[in-house]
Amino acid sequence: MEANAISATPVQTIPEAAPGVRFDRLSRIQTNLPVVLIGVAVGTLLIAVGFAGSRAHDSWAAWPFWIGWIVSTLLLGLAITSPALSARGRVVVVLIEAAQQSFVRWMYSPLSFTFPDELSHWRTAADILKFHHLFHENPRLHVSPVFPGLEEVATSLVSLTHIGLFAAGTIVVATSHIALSAAAFYLFRRVSGSARIGGIAAFVFAMNPLHAGFDSMFIYQAPALLLGMVALETALDERAPRTGRGWASIALALICLAGLVVTHHLTAAVFIVVLAGVGVLLGILAGFGPTAKRLLALALAGVLMATIWVIAEAGGALSYLGTPLGDTISGVIHFGSNAGTVALPASSQGNSGDLLTILATIVTAILVAIGFWILWRRPWGGSGRSVLARTFALCALSYYGVLLVRQFAPNGAELSGRLLVFAALFTSVSVGFALVFGLPVRENLRRYGRPAAVGALLVIFLGAKMSGWPAPWEQLPGDFHVAAFESGIDRANTEAVNWFGANIGPGHKVVCDASTCALAAAYAEADPVPNEGELYYSPTMTPELLQTIHGRGLEYIIVDDRLSQERPISGHFFHSNADEAGSEDDAVPEAGLTKFADVRGIQLVYDNGPIQIYDLRGVPLE
Numbered sequence: 001m002e003a004n005a006i007s008a009t010p011v012q013t014i015p016e017a018a019p020g021v022r023f024d025r026l027s028r029i030q031t032n033l034p035v036v037l038i039g040v041a042v043g044t045l046l047i048a049v050g051f052a053g054s055r056a057h058d059s060w061a062a063w064p065f066w067i068g069w070i071v072s073t074l075l076l077g078l079a080i081t082s083p084a085l086s087a088r089g090r091v092v093v094v095l096i097e098a099a100q101q102s103f104v105r106w107m108y109s110p111l112s113f114t115f116p117d118e119l120s121h122w123r124t125a126a127d128i129l130k131f132h133h134l135f136h137e138n139p140r141l142h143v144s145p146v147f148p149g150l151e152e153v154a155t156s157l158v159s160l161t162h163i164g165l166f167a168a169g170t171i172v173v174a175t176s177h178i179a180l181s182a183a184a185f186y187l188f189r190r191v192s193g194s195a196r197i198g199g200i201a202a203f204v205f206a207m208n209p210l211h212a213g214f215d216s217m218f219i220y221q222a223p224a225l226l227l228g229m230v231a232l233e234t235a236l237d238e239r240a241p242r243t244g245r246g247w248a249s250i251a252l253a254l255i256c257l258a259g260l261v262v263t264h265h266l267t268a269a270v271f272i273v274v275l276a277g278v279g280v281l282l283g284i285l286a287g288f289g290p291t292a293k294r295l296l297a298l299a300l301a302g303v304l305m306a307t308i309w310v311i312a313e314a315g316g317a318l319s320y321l322g323t324p325l326g327d328t329i330s331g332v333i334h335f336g337s338n339a340g341t342v343a344l345p346a347s348s349q350g351n352s353g354d355l356l357t358i359l360a361t362i363v364t365a366i367l368v369a370i371g372f373w374i375l376w377r378r379p380w381g382g383s384g385r386s387v388l389a390r391t392f393a394l395c396a397l398s399y400y401g402v403l404l405v406r407q408f409a410p411n412g413a414e415l416s417g418r419l420l421v422f423a424a425l426f427t428s429v430s431v432g433f434a435l436v437f438g439l440p441v442r443e444n445l446r447r448y449g450r451p452a453a454v455g456a457l458l459v460i461f462l463g464a465k466m467s468g469w470p471a472p473w474e475q476l477p478g479d480f481h482v483a484a485f486e487s488g489i490d491r492a493n494t495e496a497v498n499w500f501g502a503n504i505g506p507g508h509k510v511v512c513d514a515s516t517c518a519l520a521a522a523y524a525e526a527d528p529v530p531n532e533g534e535l536y537y538s539p540t541m542t543p544e545l546l547q548t549i550h551g552r553g554l555e556y557i558i559v560d561d562r563l564s565q566e567r568p569i570s571g572h573f574f575h576s577n578a579d580e581a582g583s584e585d586d587a588v589p590e591a592g593l594t595k596f597a598d599v600r601g602i603q604l605v606y607d608n609g610p611i612q613i614y615d616l617r618g619v620p621l622e
Helices: 033-055 062-081 087-108 116-131 149-161 165-192 195-205 221-235 246-261 265-286 290-312 316-333 346-377 387-396 398-408 412-437 443-467 491-503 514-523 543-551 590-598
Strands: 509-511 527-529 556-560 603-607 611-615
Touching (some): 087 165, 087 195, 116 149, 116 165, 116 514, 149 165, 165 195, 165 221, 165 387, 195 443, 221 246, 221 265, 246 265, 246 290, 265 290, 265 387, 265 412, 346 387, 346 398, 346 443, 387 412, 491 514, 491 556, 491 611, 514 527
Parallel strands (some): 509 527
16 A cells, blocks of 8 residues: 555455355345345334334234334345345445335324424424524524524425425435435445445444434434535545546535535534544554545534634534533543433333343444454455554444443433444444454354344344334334423324414413423424423412512413323423433422412413413512
């Protein structure tokens, strides 16, 4: 390899399997993609049956749901690990995987967006359509309007086709999600020098805990991941200068970086760091050749674009990101003094879910270590090592750092889940090498390598499902839980919010629980106040509460009787309580919910049974 250039090992130089490996009958089966597609379609149908049964509250609903996912994963896993599958076939497999994820996400909520973050972005998009300009204030998520890439594409589709915003948003995120898997395959093939490893790595990347749920929602991270992946893959195209495509590839990378900067703050920051980090490591390992210089130049361009955007429009992003970053650093520095503060109660998964999550974590950690060992210690029989793959293997060690964040940082479960998405950029490559080449074992045991690889993929998938999104208690739709993300949205609070929007109008300050506030901000254009839990918990209307109502200009309060019927399965009814480390809310006393009917000046304006809306504007000061 030239001293002044660094690139991935060419595709043909890394063998598709270790020398001397013999495959069993399973590995010699000719992969038939139409059969795989039909099998995945059957699996998807079983998932749909599980959804229907869950909505009808049938006890058997979980069985077809999990059987459908397991059958789909096994079929796709057998196909992607097959040594006989072509590169194009591997692209098809990862596209099928992503398409199934997007389709199941739509089946989960086929009529409207229900996750709080989706509702926040709905509000930003609806404001663009209503006011015909960007940057209109979003009281629910202040940083959303200044990163409007997702909403701009969705609202443009609405304007061009006159379809609804829900349909447009679903199309945009599904397209982004599916295209991301293709981009991941080409990136990982470039890094590994192997179509088989690249396919497995792309398959594993799509198994990270948030990918099938959170990253397929109407949120700004969905298109941002695609833009970042394309920018990174283009930046690593070492053949571009030699084929006359140098300026074109750089231009494409810059366009993607610019789109990324105006689409999502966190994803932009991570990919800029990745460009710089990979560039520096390549320079250290093999000299600062053209690829390393291009990566560093693009990282610098990304920093300049992000700085300009933050100064011009998105100054609030610094404080928005600063709080969780500071909490993470503080938690690690104090070595777990805030450990145990998680976004979701661990007990909500159940014993089997906890065991699957732990097992998947152990399997992934072992495979990352094996992949690292293979790339740094194992000779390639004269073909040389891929410096780029070794660089990614070094970066894959960040997985163990994410596990530390999970253990020691405040709200570590949520933070580590977000970080795993980006760590998977690197861990997927190491896992791919580990599953293809494995450890040196006796010749008569090597025939079991592919079944073991498929089994490992299934374990990783099940652990990701139990620790990812949707939350364990709402993997299947149908059961209602107050203030519990998607399962906190039902007909009662949706009808109440729609009535409020039609009869009261936009812009009013409304006190509510977390889920109802997300609905009110999106569909009623209200100014929600989700952090006044004391208004509900106090059994009587005290002078202090009256002062709070007047001091904060609170106009309406939405009361859900079900707040008194269960403890919050998500841990918290109200945002203010969620800020208290290690705390969980109790059920609200019934007296705290009924007291509003007896206070002079408070008027009941809506009642649909479980939901009441009170007008607070006439309440006396004392």
